[in-house]
Amino acid sequence: MSGALWRADALCAQTDPELFYPEPGGSHAVAKRVCMACPVRRECLNYAIDSGQTWGIWGGLSQEGLRRLVRTRGRTRAA
Ligand code: SF4
Structure with missing residues (x-):
């Protein structure tokens, strides 16, 4: 899927966007x-x-999970 075409199929577009931006300490x-x-x-x-x-x-x-994934991918690419 190229560009941002994938966004057309994003389930979050059909839900409350605030769920995806919780306050600090809020539920994910x-x-x-x-x-x-x-x-x-x-x-x-x-x-x-x-x-x-x-x-x-x-x-x-x-965000913590994303940072962990970035670190993991960095190690994988460097190996
Ligand atoms: S944030 Fe979640 S629901 Fe929205 S596009 Fe990404 S994976 Fe899909």
Whole structure:
């Protein structure tokens, strides 16, 4: 899927966007459940990492999860 065409299939576009941008300490659970059923999760994750998103839930991951994935990918590419 090229460009941002994947966004047309994003499940979060059919839900409350605030679920994906919880207040500090707020729950990520519902957003993550939506992401796990989303058909464009991989594209979303790649976009979040490539564009350096620093807020919100992307591809089912919190910011901590995204940072961990970036570190893991960095190690994989360097190996
Ligand atoms: S995986 Fe990405 S596009 Fe899909 S619901 Fe989650 S945040 Fe939205």
